[in-house]
Structures are given as C-alpha cells and as structure tokens.
Amino acid sequence: MKQGQLVAEIDPTQYAAQVGQDKALITDLEAQLAGWQAKLALARWTYERNSRLAPQGGATGQALEQSKSDLKVAETTVASLGAQIDKARNALKVDQANLGYTQIRAPIAGLVISPTSAVYGNAWSKVDIAHQGQTLNANQNAPLLMRIANLDRMVVRAQVSEADVARLKIGMPVNFTTLGRPDRHMEARLDAIESTPELVNGAIFYDAAFEVANPDHSLLPQMTAQVFFVLAEAKMPLAALASIQRQSGARIPGCPSAPPSEDSDCVRVLVDGQPVARPVTVGVKNEGNAQILGGIEAGDQVIVGLAGAPAGNGSGKGNAGGKGGGNGGR
Missing domain, CATH: 1.10.287 (Helix Hairpins)
Structure with missing residues (x-):
C-alpha cells in the first residue's frame, strides 16, 4: 500500500x-x-x-x-x-x-496486517478491528479500521529485569536471534530504555527498544526474539576456555592459592613435556571464554585439567587460540 x-x-x-x-x-x-x-x-x-x-x-x-x-x-x-x-x-x-x-488514506507506505492484531503495551492483548458491514460510531470511541505496518524497519522491544537495567547504556551494541532463525544474529544499537516499569509474575521489568533494518521483510510483527546486550567485547583476542582458569576456588599446582586481582590469574602450560605455571592477564570474559591479554602466546599448549579428574572438570590439553578462539582438549 x-x-x-x-x-x-x-x-x-x-x-x-x-x-x-x-x-x-x-x-x-x-x-x-x-x-x-x-x-x-x-x-x-x-x-x-x-x-x-x-x-x-x-x-x-x-x-x-x-x-x-x-x-x-x-x-x-x-x-x-x-x-x-x-x-x-x-x-x-x-x-x-x-x-x-x-x-x-494510508498515513505511511506499508502492508495491511491482520484485521485482529495484538498490541504491545503493559501486556499483549487482542484488539478487534472493524470489519465490512460494521457500523462505526466515532462519537463514543475511536474505531480502528486497519493496521498498516512499514516492515522496512522494525522496532524490537526486550524486557530487562530491574537487576540488569542499570547496566544498559543508550547506544550500546545489541544482537538478537528469532525462534525461527536461531543461527542468524542481527545487530543494532540500543535506542531507548523506557522508564515505565512492568510487573510480570511479581518481578519488575523495563522495556529496552531498538530499531533494526529489515529489507527482506524476514522479520514480522509479534515475533519472539532472544536479545543479547553487549556490555564489553574484544576483537580477535588471544582467548582460551574458561575451564583453564580457577573453578570454584580450586588451586592450580604451581600457582598462588588466590589470584592477585580480578584481571589476573594463573594457568599451566606444557613446556618440553613438563607443566609450567604462567601468570596471565585476563580481559573480557564470559561463561565460556576468557580474553588473555598477556602471559601466554598463540600456540602454547595450555593444561585444562588433570588426568583422572572427576567428570565435568575436563582433562587433557588444548592450544591457546589466536584471532578469537582457542581449542579445548577433550
């Protein structure tokens, strides 16, 4: 239209x-x-x-x-x-x-979406739109004739808990996936954090919204999205699996019982067939990986566990990776 x-x-x-x-x-x-x-x-x-x-x-x-x-x-x-x-x-x-x-007349160019549409406000609710032959009385209420959507750009709204909303910043990177395309990550930047709270099952949430280009119209209204807010990132760092670091306070042989600071730690690498403790400087990290800023180099064989360790802790060795990732042992 x-x-x-x-x-x-x-x-x-x-x-x-x-x-x-x-x-x-x-x-x-x-x-x-x-x-x-x-x-x-x-x-x-x-x-x-x-x-x-x-x-x-x-x-x-x-x-x-x-x-x-x-x-x-x-x-x-x-x-x-x-x-x-x-x-x-x-x-x-x-x-x-x-x-x-x-x-x-149509206020914008777009597509006429379903004559019964859900509206996102404090809750998802059905809105009945006028149908052919229906008598409308604008003096009593404003009748909704149809809903026109411009699918070239979509607004994504994410519910963020009150514990996490303080960590969000306008303009920070955002990426998300949809249920139908979990392998496709779309990127944007956070545009707005709405100040109106929303109570969901006793928990407080706030809406974070951002726009994303949708030239192929693959994104449709009311789709469910899983949103990731990027608090920090490192481009092509030396990285290794988080399992090479301390887990639950466990002591690594040859390393101090506790790391000197939050941005430092100690790992063991294999040198001439012998394990050698190396202090490392740690940067950005998440549940799966840690950015290694110094202490080891790409190609070093990092010991990720001890032989005969209980299942789940991992054992063997892996190569510290360059350009964004490391290969863990099995």
Whole structure:
C-alpha cells in the first residue's frame, strides 16, 4: 500500500451538502456586497453634492441630512456583509475539512496486517478491528479500521529485569536471534530504555527498544526474539576456555592459592613435556571464554585439567587460540 492511498470512505452525503450550502451562501453574500458597494458609491456622491449645494441654497437641510444618513447606512451594510463573507468562508473551511475526513488514506507506505492484531503495551492483548458491514460510531470511541505496518524497519522491544537495567547504556551494541532463525544474529544499537516499569509474575521489568533494518521483510510483527546486550567485547583476542582458569576456588599446582586481582590469574602450560605455571592477564570474559591479554602466546599448549579428574572438570590439553578462539582438549 502506498502512502496517501484511499483505504476507506465514509458516506460523504451530509458533509458534501453542507459544503454546497456554504458555497451558495458565500455567492449570495458576495452578490449583496457588490450591490451595496454600488449604493455606497452613489450615497457618497449624493452627500458630497448636497454638502456643496446646501450653503448656496441649492439643497435643503433635510436633503443634506437624508444623504448623510444614506451614506452611513451603506457604509455599515458593506462592512457587515464583508464580515458575514469572512464568517461563511471560515465555515466552508471547516466543512471542507470534515468532508475530507470521510476519505481515510494510508498515513505511511506499508502492508495491511491482520484485521485482529495484538498490541504491545503493559501486556499483549487482542484488539478487534472493524470489519465490512460494521457500523462505526466515532462519537463514543475511536474505531480502528486497519493496521498498516512499514516492515522496512522494525522496532524490537526486550524486557530487562530491574537487576540488569542499570547496566544498559543508550547506544550500546545489541544482537538478537528469532525462534525461527536461531543461527542468524542481527545487530543494532540500543535506542531507548523506557522508564515505565512492568510487573510480570511479581518481578519488575523495563522495556529496552531498538530499531533494526529489515529489507527482506524476514522479520514480522509479534515475533519472539532472544536479545543479547553487549556490555564489553574484544576483537580477535588471544582467548582460551574458561575451564583453564580457577573453578570454584580450586588451586592450580604451581600457582598462588588466590589470584592477585580480578584481571589476573594463573594457568599451566606444557613446556618440553613438563607443566609450567604462567601468570596471565585476563580481559573480557564470559561463561565460556576468557580474553588473555598477556602471559601466554598463540600456540602454547595450555593444561585444562588433570588426568583422572572427576567428570565435568575436563582433562587433557588444548592450544591457546589466536584471532578469537582457542581449542579445548577433550
């Protein structure tokens, strides 16, 4: 559907008739005004003539007063008709606007989505849209005729818990996937954090919203998305599996019992067949990987567990990875 395209029309008979009456009234008033302007010109000429003749006795005092009165009547009538015409023209503008409202046109270019649509507010709810043959009464409520969506750009809204919303910043990177395409990550930047809280099963959430380009229209209204907010990231770092670091306070042989700081730790690498403790500087990390800023190099064999360790801790060795990832042992 194109912008400005006619999508519905209300019976215009009453409004069209009112516009016609307004135009006829303006025509009549303009005709009266033209007649009285002619009378005004004659009354002014007569009064000026009698004013010259009266001192010489060429016109009586009564004739002079009558011509003066006729001039005053003509002037006031012309002014009154001018005001009536202005009033009628304003009324015509209002009635033409009301007539225009009988034609409902698309405010934007887009697609007409389902005649019964869900609206995202404090909760998802059904909204019944008018159907063919239904009588609408705009005096009681604003009827919803249809919903037009521009799918070229979509707004994604994510519910964020009150514990996490303080960590969000406008402009931070965001990526998300949909249920139908979990392998496709789409990227954007956070546009808004709404301040109105929403209570869901006793928990407080806030809406975080962002726009994303949708040129192929693969994203559709009401889709479910899993959103990831990027708090920190490292491009092509030296990284290794988090299992090479301390887990639950376990002590790594040859390393201190506790890391000196949050951004440092200790791992063991295999050098000439022997394990050697190496202090490392740790950068960005998550549940699966840790960025290694220094202490080991790409290609070093990192010991990720001990032989005979309980299942789940992992055992063997792996290569510290370059350019974004490391290969863990099995």
